[in-house]
Amino acid sequence: MDLMNRARAWRAVARAAILVGASLAAGAASAWSNHALCTWTALSVLPEVTVRPPVRVESLASFVAADPAGLAALLRDEEAWARAHVPTYPARPDSLAFRAEAAPPAELVARFLAALRVNPGARLALYLQLPPGQTAGGRPTLREADVTVMKTDEAARLNTFVALRKGELVPAIDVIASASDEPDYGLDFGLWQDNGTAHGAVYGFGKQPFGNPAVEWSSQGPLHLGYFHEAQIVYKAAPFLLRAYPEYRIHLWRSLAAFALRTGHDYWAWRFAGWGLHYLQDLTQPYHARVLPGVSVPRMLWINTLDLAGVHGPRQDAVQLVTNRHFALENFERGWMREMHAAPALADVGREALRDTRLDVAAAYADDWPRHVVSKQASAAADALDAALVAGMPAGYTSDPKYVFGVSRSGVDLYAELAAASPERRESLKRAIAPLLGNVGSGSRAFVRSLMR
Template sequence: MWFRTSKVFVPRFSMCVFFILSLVQLPVLSWQHHPLFTRLFLETVSEVKDANQVTAEELEEFLIVEENGLVDLLKNVENWARTNLKEYSPCPDSLMFTANGDINTIRERFFHAIRINPDTLTPLYYLGFADSPPPGQELLDVRQVCILSDTKEFEIFCFVKLNSGSLVSPIDIVASASNEPDYGMDTKLFEDNDSDFGKIYNFGTQPFGNPNLDYGSQAPFHMGFFHESPIVYLFGSFLKKSYVEYRIYLYKELAKFAFFTGHDYWGYRFMGWGLHYLADLSMPYHTTALPGRSTLYMLFINLLDILGYPQLKNNAIQLSSNRHLAIESFMGSLFIDLVKNGNDPYRIIDTFLQGNEKSFCSTPLASADDKCFWLLFMEPCPIIEGDYPEYTDSLPRGCLSLRSHNWSKTLDKLISTTIPGKYVNDPTVELGNLEERFDLVNQTLLYGNANNIQEMVDVASASMFLFNYYSRGYIKEILKK
């Protein structure tokens, strides 16, 4: 309805580690406005689009009724993570979910067992646009939904309150829920994040991301650097410490369980949470530590830093940060215009939803026929028009993040040559502090030419198509009888 050994060698090794760590002190929010593109995607998924309305239900109602079954489910999820995720830090036995019939503690017991921020808010609502709320409906304040201190990015939406027992469409539930992992549920989970729960969750110290940022501590749950050079891992093995696969699997299993036990509302809501992380892995800046920079260049600027010349390193980090923010803001603005007004001057809907041979082979990702063939049919992850792969738990790492990572260099170059240089090529600028980042489409129209803009948007849309292509199987797996 509504519309993120030697005396000489040791210090140098340490400096390499410090350098690689600093490479990912970057923004961790992914594509802007998940509900907009998720809803467009869901409009093409008949299993969700055409599903009957379901009854809204408070989280505590679902948990207390299915308490006993959740014990086994979450034990199985934990066993899967320990078996399949090499870098996984196990959930302490003391936090494993138990059934005691106490509705007053069940929310905390559940949040501790899945190790999310216990302050996470789960009101019943669906999203609309803030400037055109549905008449006669009670609205929630953004701070009744989001626990972050900075909520500006989410204030384009209104939060239309639902009551327990209200009927709501599945597409509204899933699209609205797809934003919720960015509302703070994955923040402050590490022992050095200045939270009591971070000290008991056993995730250890934060491996990467900026713990001083409001949302910076969620980085290891929303990013997956699975395809870096071996030498990068040699100096920064902590880059492997990603929990995004764990979250994707966890919410898939919770959604399946909710549907199986007749709690369809929470089946769809958990589905939306899981889809969020799949979308994050389609963002090249979430799958590549420093897009557009070769391993050799990273080592070179690191050497200069060791010798006391840190400027090139600092510049590279700042530019990558600004380009990340720039493309997510740019595409966010285009999706707002598309969903609200029906305007699509750069035909983002074609590539995002169809991703066919014509749309891929016309982008700068494929400058020759042979490269186009490789782009579409690279093993083990061919993209075949109309033939969506069945979902497997290895797919987020093995295909989705691999393709996203491989496209990062092209996207980074296009951003640097298309969006005004003062925003993406000047390392003295912090784009995140500028209001202009919310108006980058108009700023770029004044600066660039239409062909450059179209090329950049095509590649960004192709990256977002990865979410569309690989998420269909995820939904079908959840809904499979």
């Protein structure tokens, strides 16, 4: 084989290998189940948030109409920043630039959403997720479909959403915590040109880099994760892995939050801040920061050499196992956070980690943090976490490729199941996961503090 053919063959092998991990994005539910429950705890020790006076609820139309010229300038700067700083950034078509000329409110909002390149079908309701331990207090509860376009009843079953009225006052921490879960409610659905949506056809993002473009949920993946710390050979073989844009989203929402704060629109400031926080928190989750935690590059290549030779079992097994562990971690964390909030007086290693201000670094949050601090920490922790899940959870969930998490059996509650099977093992698993929650807490506080300067 000449050199070029060898290179081509190598690339084919490696590309197939990488698809093992990339296909995960097709099934991944979210990074942390219910970001809001983490955010409330992480920010409960941040006076910059807790001592703020309540904020007045405002419609999106009112925010956009207040200073269209200011917004147009901000979004122009934002696009210039992304083009200069986000590697492989798919430029926003100039035709979508936000125009400040007067228009009816609905038209202005539509222009704004197009300039942001979000799913125009996202609900964007005025709502709160009910804070743990609180009752609706006379506010009407909302149906899941009022808040999210996700087609599952899970969010509604597990959370209660209440409607807010324009003009009422709400605590800033409740706005930012609720909003920190919102980007998983369909904001980034169907953005790619091959998703078969009207907006995807004009947004200029190109074809979906990885995951399954026919699965609505999968389409948000490349904005909610980032494989920034793989071996160089991996990127050479599979350059599409570099087309992931959480940095674009984080910077955009952070800039809008700062603008809203500067111009006296505090409700939208905290809501945009919550959106930015979401993507930053996504990157603290090792299965969102590494293609295949627990599997070495040589092993991936071997599995795929077999695959190319017609032996598909090992590859399918590897995909299923990593997908199952990703889901198992989320499932465990969900039960844990809910119990932690239900028993606020009980000592809990997760609460301590989320609130541990000793982890807060003196260095100020900067634009390169998502890549060089947050996802780096998660990537470095990935192999050990993967091993801890295998050691701590029942083998049926993490080590049996015939088991399909969320399909083989419904209603799994790993946190409760482990309490019954082995409280000691559950405690050691919590201790293994706690440092990641520590990163969620310190990263979240650094991000919010950076808005206060």
